[in-house]
Amino acid sequence: MPELELRFDNVKKNYGDKQALRGVSFTLNEGIYGLLGPNGAGKSTLLNILTGNLPATSGQIFLGGEDVAKMGRRFRAKLGYMPQQQTLYPGFTCERFLYYIASLRGMSKARTKERVAELLHLLALEEVRKKPTRALSGGMKQRLLLAQAMLDDPDILVLDEPTAGLDPRQRIVVRNLIASVALHKIVLLSTHVVPDVEYIARELVLIGDGEVVCQDTPQNLCQGMEGQVWDVEIPESDLDQMGQYGLVSSLRRSGSGVAVRLIADAPPPYPSRTVEPTLEDVYLHTFGDEGGL
Amino acid sequence: MKWELRKLWGSPMLVVLALMLCLANGWLYYDHATAGNFPPMATLYTRSTQELEDMEEELLERGRYGTEIYDDTLLTGDIYQESRLVGDTLERIRAVEEFPQTMAQLQAQARAKLNTGLFGTGDSFETRSLRLTDGVYETVRQVQPQVCFFGGVETLLDYRLADVFGVLLALAAALALFAQEREQGTLCLLHPTLRGRLSLYRDKGLALGAAVLFLALVLYGTCLGISAGLYGLGDLSLPVQSVYGLTACPYLLTVGGFLALFFALKLLWLLALAGLFALLANALRSSASLVAAVLLLGLSFALGTLPSHLAQSLNLLGLGDTYRLFDGLLFLNFFGLPVARLHATLGVCGVLLAGSVAGAGALFVRRSPVTAARRSPAGLSLGCHVHPMGHEGYKLLCSNGALLVLLLLVAVQVLSYRDFSGPQGPKETYYRQYSSVLSGPPSQEKASYLAQQEEKLEQIQQQLAQLQASAQDSPWLIHEIGELAQKLEAREPLNQAKTQYEALTSSQSYIYTTPYELLYDAGGQAANRIDLAKLLLSLSLYLPFFFSMERETGVGVLIETAGASRDVMRRKRLVAWLFALVCTAAAFLPRIVAVYQNYGLPELTAQANSLARFAALPDVLPLWGVLALTMALWGLVACVGCVVVEAVSAKVRSPLPAALLCVLVLPGLTLLVFPL
Structure with missing residues (x-):
């Protein structure tokens, strides 16, 4: 079976005069891809275009060389989507909701029964399967939405903030679940939580201001920043001056002074040592100069 | 604030x-x-009671000869209407002028009831009410209303x-x-x-x-x-x-x-x-x-x-x-x-x-401002299927309260027509009796029956004339005269039945018209319009929430991703139409059932044009067909209502304003287009 390939070709989206996407091009193959970027960078717009919830102003998306717009239902049959908002019918039980999604996807009853049981078990929703979705906690709703996205075992899984609202243990379970099902799939995972994709993503796509800033493996991205991340010991009174030497990634109290993690091309004029870069450092380095929050 | x-x-x-x-x-x-007739009545109030009484007398005299019905110098332009108007005005004026007597009468009634003891004793509710009534009218008696x-x-x-x-x-x-x-x-x-x-x-x-x-x-x-x-x-x-x-x-x-x-x-x-x-x-x-x-x-x-x-x-x-x-x-x-x-x-x-x-x-x-997660009892496994129509039906009926709306409509309609009553009295009874014999296609036997009945009434008429002639000397005959006169009340219904029978062609049938008149005359049409307004009100209040469900919950995003938006919308529309048809039955059937219970719906398979009201209809259409077509028409109107609600819901993106707008547009339009 040939490897799946999803290619975005110069995809643009304008809202009036505002350009939300300025010609996004990148290619995804089987594996997990993290879509990282600040708020308003165009991540959700890109996912909405991919899932057919928003038309692109121009550009195309190809799956295995075929335009997805022309594939229509054949493409949608391969797609599973978990949106950022908790989109559920409050009067439906968990089980009914999954059966409803199965009916929309044209799944057989036998297969639906099997998949629903499996996913409810995997996502620890068995006990609440008969409860209306309005009675679920935020974390349960999130897991139910993940279950509906994975219901038909789609080739392309699009997950928008899948771990939002989950406690640390659930977050690890969901992360591992995504990793385990992604063997022969394309999983595009949009998140703000960098550790979620740090260990499982094949590649990261960093998107900012409607453009792809870079696309690479987490290791390469981190390697590219080696020698630019510093652990600096400074007196508390000099803290305000650190901004002129680079970006402050984090800081903590250390003895009589403050230990600052600094991202800078050159070492600052304080006692310092280079440290191993993380994806958070990469993120900050890439998007840190976009100002404010 | x-x-x-x-x-x-x-x-x-x-x-x-x-x-x-x-x-x-x-x-x-x-x-x-x-x-109403208030504008001309305001003019009549400027005249004295005596003048009005003279006017009434003059109009009655003119009406008796019936030579000049229309007269532009009158306020209404018609002597009969003018006569009714003057009569009404006089009645209103007399009600005020006779106020002391009315009060005295009410007070006397209260006292009489109190004294007889038939309406309660001691400190019962009835006794206390009567005492209070007496006191109240004692006070009000002193009032001097003026014309x-x-x-x-x-x-x-x-x-x-x-x-x-x-x-x-x-x-x-x-x-x-x-x-x-x-x-x-x-x-x-x-x-x-x-x-x-x-x-x-x-x-x-x-x-x-x-x-x-x-x-x-x-x-x-x-x-x-x-x-x-x-x-x-x-x-x-x-x-x-x-x-x-x-x-x-x-x-x-x-x-x-x-x-x-x-x-x-x-x-x-x-x-x-x-x-x-x-x-x-x-x-x-x-x-x-x-x-x-x-x-x-x-x-x-x-x-x-x-x-x-x-x-x-x-x-x-x-x-x-x-x-x-x-x-x-x-x-x-x-x-x-x-x-x-x-x-x-x-x-x-x-x-x-x-x-x-x-x-x-x-x-x-x-209460927490956050919508609380409410616990609900575990349901049956009814939702474990993959039939899309079933899920859409569930959304409509159970998940969004349509069942409540439907039950409410049924309750309102059943209660509205619970005490339904149409024409009653001896004339109606006679007409129904004649109709039960004449019902069906015309025949020689039925024609003979009509002739017999006419002859019978003629004999009664002659007996009555003889008795009336001798009654002046024998006052005890008054009772017999009354009985015969009562029997003669059958003359008008018999004439009606005869006229109806004689107008039939060989392929038509005699039909007892009362129930069909009740359904289709002006009063019936007015009731139909009110029922239609109730039906459209029910649809307007409920369907906007149903149509905007996907947008409100956000599930529309998942449906679009599955490529099923059009299918879901089509199914929702179909389910809404089915619901509208069920509501149509709930809105209109109680009245038909009430008419049926009181008068029956005879000769349903007969040609509809056997009734004068449906004379223009083709021979092939039976009466049940007319009823079915009428129901189908209302059902069609209800479905058109659904389309309007869907369009309004799509335009006005929030369901509550959409519902209120539909409430205004649909039932309002019905009552404005078809005024009562």
């Missing part, structure tokens, strides 16, 4: 709704006020559409201030502010009260202004008993005082209802609170049809029927204690207002 008011008036939908309702109210009130034309006041008394519009606006305002804000999540921001929840609730409550008062003043003020403009309000310092329809008013009030009290009670009632709606909006989600409010109002309507003064007077709608508080004396039985209807209404409105305000406040202050 001003911020809360700004929120209300900042809502374009609410403003548009208020404007449209106020304009509709003005238009409909003008129609109502000018529909004056109060057409402006009278048109105000029985106009209740302003009440309906007021209730609708109070509901919209309460939902906008309480339920919508909770659902939008803005309450989460407002609750933790420094001012605290109680002061926020006070501001919201005051804003709701102010808005309701303002809107009520506009609605009732418009009516008052139109009345004053058309007929004037008369001498407001005269006793209220001078107003026709209020001559039995048991209170010492001037007309001006009555009007002030009349509107004050309306305002109190609307405020109490607004409080109740606020309570519902705090207790339930907006869609559920809307359904609950409609359910309560429907229940009140049903209570109003019960044969109990307590149920009729103290239901939510009955409390607003202010006119009935003054048109006579009625004591309600509160555990054996007689309480005047006015006092009971005041008390119930007060308690309702205070209780609702306190209850809504407690809920607002104590």
Whole structure:
């Protein structure tokens, strides 16, 4: 079976005069891809275009060389989507909701029964399967939405903030679940939580201001920043001056002074040592100069 | 409070709704006020009683000869209409002139009942009521009403559409201030502010009260202004008993005082209802609170049809029927204690207002602004299937409360036609008897039967003439004469049956017309329109929530991703049409069943053109076909209503304003296009 390939070709989206996407091009193959970027960078717009919830102003998306717009239902049959908002019918039980999604996807009853049981078990929703979705906690709703996205075992899984609202243990379970099902799939995972994709993503796509800033493996991205991340010991009174030497990634109290993690091309004029870069450092380095929050 | 008011008036939908309702109210009130014969009656009031009596005599004389029916010099242009008008005017004037006698009679009746002891003894409710009645009329006897034309006041008394519009606006305002804000999540921001929840609730409550008062003043003020403009309000310092329809008013009030009290009670009632709606909006989600409010109002309507003064007077709608508080004396039985209807209404409105305000406040202050996760009992595995239509049906019926709306419609219709009655009396009985024999295709036997019956009546007529001739000498014959005269009442029904029979062709059938006339005559058509308005009201209140479900919950995103948007919309439309058809049956069948129970629906397979009403229809169409076509037509109208609701829901993206707009557009359009 040939490897799946999803290619975005110069995809643009304008809202009036505002350009939300300025010609996004990148290619995804089987594996997990993290879509990282600040708020308003165009991540959700890109996912909405991919899932057919928003038309692109121009550009195309190809799956295995075929335009997805022309594939229509054949493409949608391969797609599973978990949106950022908790989109559920409050009067439906968990089980009914999954059966409803199965009916929309044209799944057989036998297969639906099997998949629903499996996913409810995997996502620890068995006990609440008969409860209306309005009675679920935020974390349960999130897991139910993940279950509906994975219901038909789609080739392309699009997950928008899948771990939002989950406690640390659930977050690890969901992360591992995504990793385990992604063997022969394309999983595009949009998140703000960098550790979620740090260990499982094949590649990261960093998107900012409607453009792809870079696309690479987490290791390469981190390697590219080696020698630019510093652990600096400074007196508390000099803290305000650190901004002129680079970006402050984090800081903590250390003895009589403050230990600052600094991202800078050159070492600052304080006692310092280079440290191993993380994806958070990469993120900050890439998007840190976009100002404010 | 001003911020809360700004929120209300900042809502374009609410403003548009208020404007449209106020304009509709003005238009409909003008129609109502000018529909009767008040304009010419106002002129007749300028004449003396003697002049009117002379006029009546002259018109009767002219009518007897019937030579000149139309006369442009008359106010109505027709001597018969003019005669009725003069008669009505004289009756109104006499009601005022004979006021002392009427009061004395009422008092005497109360005393007679009290003295006989047949209507209760000791301290029973009946005895106490009669004693109180005696006392009240003793006081009112001293009143001296005067003849004056109060057409402006009278048109105000029985106009209740302003009440309906007021209730609708109070509901919209309460939902906008309480339920919508909770659902939008803005309450989460407002609750933790420094001012605290109680002061926020006070501001919201005051804003709701102010808005309701303002809107009520506009609605009732418009009516008052139109009345004053058309007929004037008369001498407001005269006793209220001078107003026709209020001559039995048991209170010492001037007309001006009555009007002030009349509107004050309306305002109190609307405020109490607004409080109740606020309570519902705090207790339930907006869609559920809307359904609950409609359910309560429907229940009140049903209570109003019960044969109990307590149920009729103290239901939510009955409390607003202010006119009935003054048109006579009625004591309600509160555990054996007689309480005047006015006092009971005041008390119930007060308690309702205070209780609702306190209850809504407690809920607002104590309840989390975040929509609580409610525990529901585990359901059966009914949802474990992959039939898309089944899921859409579930969304409609169970998940969104359509079943409640349907049950409410059924309840309202069944109660509306529970005591249905059509033409009765000896003539109808005779006609039904003849029809039972003549029913079916014409035959020689039936023609003979008609001839026999005619002969029989002729003989009775001759007997009667003989008896009448000898009755002057034998007064004991009066009883026999009465019996024969009664039998002769069959002449008119027999003529009707004969005319109907003789008009039949060989392929047609004789049909007992009464039930079909009841269904299709002017009265039947008016009832059909009201039923249609009820049906469209039900669809308007419910379907916007159904159509906007995907957008409101966000599930539309998942459906679009699955590429099923069009399919889902198509299925939803189909399910909505099926629901509309079921509602059509619920709206129209109770009346047909009531007619059937009272008169039957004979000869359903006969040619429809056997009835004069359907003479233009082709031979192939049987009567059941006409009934089926009529139902199909109403069903089609209901489906068109669904399409309109769907279009409005797509345009107006929020379901609540969409529902209110549909309520205004659909049933309003029905009643405007097909006026009663």
